[in-house]
Amino acid sequence: MxxxxxxxxxxxxxxxxxxxxxxxxxxxxxxxxxxxxxxMTTRNERLYALHCDVADSASIDSAFAQITDRFGAPDALVCSAGVLRIGALADMQPADFDALYTVNTRGAWLCARAAIQSMRAQRSDAPRRIVFVGSISGIRPKVGNGAYGAQKAALHTLTGVLAAEVGGEGILVNAVAPGTVDTPMIQAMSDPTRTGRYRPSGTSPLGRVATPDDVAAVIEFYLGEQSNYVTGTVLPVDGGTRGAFIPASA
Ligand SMILES: NC(=O)c1ccc[n+]([C@@H]2O[C@H](COP(=O)([O-])OP(=O)(O)OC[C@H]3O[C@@H](n4cnc5c(N)ncnc54)[C@H](O)[C@@H]3O)[C@@H](O)[C@H]2O)c1
Structure with missing residues (x-):
């Protein structure tokens, strides 16, 4: 298939x-x-790359029109595009606050909207899937990261409501909520010489930060038949970080 x-x-x-x-x-x-x-370029057999700026609704519409023309409606959408802006709420700049909401929250919503409209135009017997990449910050916020946590909490709320709204059409909507993941987003912000650098959301009981594939594995679960009756959920992928706070001396 x-x-x-x-x-x-x-x-x-x-x-x-x-x-x-x-x-x-x-x-x-x-x-x-x-x-x-x-x-649209072909990177490999079954692997395509296409420009899309999720901050721009016209760019999203153009990308999904090209996708639908070429492949028909997608079976699944994963919304991972995102930016990180950190800073205390009393000090951070409006442009940074706006970037978080425009790319991470509104961008994910616009992509889901475009995908659902394409899916509606071409019915399928198998469930369609949407997975948002939320964050543990949206469940357990931290100081210095309030705007990021707030917009991820908004994305988690959208997950549940969208799941309820489109469930009857056979579209499942879920979110992963990673803790710290070793990606360029975090590497760029973690330089100890940087003013206002990124700090992890606590110590993982598993003793390491997540790899990108730790999160991708859970996304794959949400796209497979094992999760046919799972929708509207937000699943922490955080190595247990949220389970209990581990004091620095422990
Ligand atoms: N890395 C972490 O610790 C962590 C933890 C929790 C959640 N997340 C979330 O995971 C998602 C992916 O982050 P990552 O760590 O892989 O970061 P990353 O920086 O490695 O990848 C993000 C990608 O998004 C793209 N992007 C940024 N703005 C875009 C735009 N306007 N339109 C289209 N693409 C855009 C970037 O070009 C980049 O390729 C983000 O939503 C992030 O908030 C990351």
């Missing part, structure tokens, strides 16, 4: 790992990213 998945933010990190894992699982993968070219 030829299944089509569209992945945003697929040029890096979690989105890239999801693209690799789903490609290996025989999906046809359309990778979207602001870093890709405007023309």
């Amino acid at each position: 030829n299944r089509i998945v569209v992945i945003t933010g697929a040029a890096s990190g979690i989105g890239q790992a999801a693209a690799q894992r789903l490609f290996d699982a025989q999906w046809t993968v359309v990778m979207l990213d602001v870093a890709f070219d405007a023309r």
Whole structure:
């Protein structure tokens, strides 16, 4: 069976790992990213790359029109495109606050909206799937990261409501909520010489930060038949970080 998945933010990190894992699982993968070219290019058998700026609704509409023309409606969408802006709420700049909401929350919603409209135009007996990449920050916020946590909490809320709204149409909507994942997003912000650098959301009981593939594996679960009766959920992928706070001296 030829299944089509569209992945945003697929040029890096979690989105890239999801693209690799789903490609290996025989999906046809359309990778979207602001870093890709405007023309759809073939990277490999069943692997395509296309420019999409999720902050721009016209760019999203154009990308989904190209995808639908070429492949028909996608079977699944993974929304991983995102940016990180940190800072205390009293001090951070409006442009940084806006970037978080425009890319991470509104961008994911617009992509889901475009995918659902394409899915509605072409019915399927098998469930369709949407997976948002939320964050543990949206469940257990931390100081210095309030705007990011708030917009991820908004994304988690959208997950539940959208799941209820489109469940009757056979579309499942879920979210993963990773703790710290070793990706370029975090590496860029973790330089100890940087003012206002990124700090992890606590110590993982598993003794390591997540790899991108730790998260991609759970995304694959949400795209498989094992999760046919799972929708509206937000699943922490945090190595138990949220389970209990581990004091520094422990
Ligand atoms: N890395 C972590 O610790 C962590 C933890 C929890 C949640 N997340 C979330 O995971 C998702 C992926 O993050 P990552 O760690 O893989 O980061 P990353 O920086 O490695 O990858 C993000 C990708 O999104 C793309 N992107 C950014 N703005 C875009 C736009 N406007 N349109 C299209 N693409 C755009 C980037 O070009 C990049 O390829 C994000 O939503 C992030 O908030 C990350």
